[in-house]
Amino acid sequence: MHFMQSLKDAWRRNDSLVCVGLDPEPGRLPASIAGDADAIFAFCRDIVDATADLVCAYKPQIAHFAAQRAEDALERLIAHIHDRHPGVPVILDAKRGDIGSTARHYASEAFDRYKADAVTLNPYLGHDSIAPFLERADKGVILLCRTSNPGGKDFQALDCGGEPLYLRVAETIAREWNGNGNCALVTGATWPEELGKVRAVVGDMPLLVPGIGAQGGDLEAALRHGLTAAGDGLMISSSRAILYASGTSDFAQAARKATDELRQAVNRHRG
Numbered sequence: 001m002h003f004m005q006s007l008k009d010a011w012r013r014n015d016s017l018v019c020v021g022l023d024p025e026p027g028r029l030p031a032s033i034a035g036d037a038d039a040i041f042a043f044c045r046d047i048v049d050a051t052a053d054l055v056c057a058y059k060p061q062i063a064h065f066a067a068q069r070a071e072d073a074l075e076r077l078i079a080h081i082h083d084r085h086p087g088v089p090v091i092l093d094a095k096r097g098d099i100g101s102t103a104r105h106y107a108s109e110a111f112d113r114y115k116a117d118a119v120t121l122n123p124y125l126g127h128d129s130i131a132p133f134l135e136r137a138d139k140g141v142i143l144l145c146r147t148s149n150p151g152g153k154d155f156q157a158l159d160c161g162g163e164p165l166y167l168r169v170a171e172t173i174a175r176e177w178n179g180n181g182n183c184a185l186v187t188g189a190t191w192p193e194e195l196g197k198v199r200a201v202v203g204d205m206p207l208l209v210p211g212i213g214a215q216g217g218d219l220e221a222a223l224r225h226g227l228t229a230a231g232d233g234l235m236i237s238s239s240r241a242i243l244y245a246s247g248t249s250d251f252a253q254a255a256r257k258a259t260d261e262l263r264q265a266v267n268r269h270r271g
């Protein structure tokens with residue numbers, strides 16, 4: 001199914017705008033599974049199984065798997081989500097970006113190897129670097145726009161003919177790159193007013209919003225500036241605050257509680 005349709009269905013079915021980020025940290029896995037040969041897979045699988053009815057998407061971050069030589073665990077985890085929780089889209093957070101001949105392999109990596117429904121990309125190399133992803137019309141193409149980190153402003157806020165670069169990026173993607181209707185943008189909750197400026201130029205385009213929880217972003221302000229008139233349009237992403245809500249053997253139940261608390265906090269601000 002088309003990523004955008006899966007996302008809309010999951011927003012509605014689970015009454016949730018929450019995207020759980022899957023960022024396994026070897027040093028933070030509960031002692032009850034940390035020694036297992038397949039601990040990364042088991043940890044993420046248990047979090048997924050405990051939360052799948054509460055989320056609109058999962059977002060595994062590829063570096064957290066690759067650094068541990070756990071790409072195989074990532075492949076099996078995404079297969080597990082598709083098999084056991086069909087209809088919950090998977091966003092591969094890879095932030096790829098390279099010349100077209102290499103980008104084709106990155107697109108194949110995300111969609112053919114990992115079977116992700118969407119992927120995060122860096123638009124800095126321009127349209128030809130993103131074209132191999134845009135052509136996959138059923139897949140989501142989620143482009144960095146106004147990132148949540150403090151250094152995001154170093155380039156993204158630079159003046160670009162009277163407007164900041166991040167807004168030029170948003171406008172260009174909305175007007176020129178979104179012919180297949182499969183684009184979305186990353187806009188951090190740490191910059192809610194900028195998020196609102198992005199919303200104003202991209203209409204109802206979905207926004208992936210990291211930065212709440214561990215990064216201290218303002219959830220209420222992000223919702224106020226980012227929700228569409230229909231009360232959706234956002235994927236509110238949280239990783240560490242959910243994954244490590246408990247450091248002990250009850251980690252999956254604690255993750256469920258943290259996910260539901262975030263879901264309810266978000267829903268209090270929706271129409």
Ligand SMILES: O=c1ccn([C@@H]2O[C@H](COP(=O)(O)O)[C@@H](O)[C@H]2O)c(=O)[nH]1
Pocket residue numbers: 021023061093146147148149186188210211212213214215237238239240241
């Ligand atoms: O601007 C961005 C883009 C991506 N991220 C990623 O989101 C999660 C955030 O983790 P938390 O534990 O919820 O802070 C992480 O995978 C980042 O790589 C981001 O934070 N900001």
